[in-house]
Amino acid sequence: MLVHSFPPAITTHCRVLILGSMPGRRSLEMQQYYAHPQNLFWPFLETLFNIPATRPYQDRLALLNQQGVGLWDVLQECFRSGSLDGDIEETSIVANDFASLISQLPQLEHIFFNGAKAAQSFRRHVLKQQALPPHLQYYNLPSTSPANAAIKREDKLAQWQQLRTVMMH
Structure with a gap:
């Protein structure tokens, strides 16, 4: 099934952008991130x-x-048979237009990836195809999805503390 992501939930003063891959079924049904x-x-x-x-x-x-x-989200649209990142058909991926968005965010410094698929898709479908400012810093975080059960909650949260640390500076 062809699925589409949401518009960015952002204001022009954002210093940090958190990127998922593509909203899951429940999120799409409710039209809400996560x-x-x-x-x-x-x-x-x-x-x-x-x-x-x-x-x-x-x-x-x-x-x-x-x-x-x-x-x-990194992806604007893709074909996905289920709700999981693993169900995304790689050849169907269309990335969001980050070059345009970032040009409107003069204070943006940090991009955090919610999960490995978001980071991989960004590197493959955005960094190689869109001109982005060189000052941006990228951080990989473990997915908050319930499908990511291999990492304990407290270990995930410990890694997500990087977000708070960046915001304090």
């Missing part, structure tokens, strides 16, 4: 930035943006 109840993204942000995971979705996005953090 909507699956077992996804650790919002619980991690509650711990890191005191953004209550129980707040309405639009409030969480606004609070995140106020912190200088934006959300988007």
